[in-house]
Amino acid sequence: MDLRSIEQLGSVAGAVMVLAAYAAYQIGWLTRERRLYSALNFFGSVLLLWVAVVDLRWGFILLEGAWALLSLPALIRPPEPRGGTTPRSAG
Numbered sequence: 001m002d003l004r005s006i007e008q009l010g011s012v013a014g015a016v017m018v019l020a021a022y023a024a025y026q027i028g029w030l031t032r033e034r035r036l037y038s039a040l041n042f043f044g045s046v047l048l049l050w051v052a053v054v055d056l057r058w059g060f061i062l063l064e065g066a067w068a069l070l071s072l073p074a075l076i077r078p079p080e081p082r083g084g085t086t087p088r089s090a091g
Helices: 003-026 035-055 058-076
Strands: none
Touching (some): 003 035, 035 058
């Protein structure tokens, strides 16, 4: 497999990840708060960013770089407690 084929595979994989996150969000399978949603967006956009950098596509470098950076905070923040409830105070 040559480098160009690897780039094409990376771009398709990245696009599938970003589109899968969006589709899952639209049909209610994922919420924006789920780490999987952010992970799909982050890793998909990083793959697309890599292809854009290799091809020196400045518009796509800006777009995918911003997409990756915007997805990153949700991946690095501490997870919320399971169950989604906060403990009640006594009294």
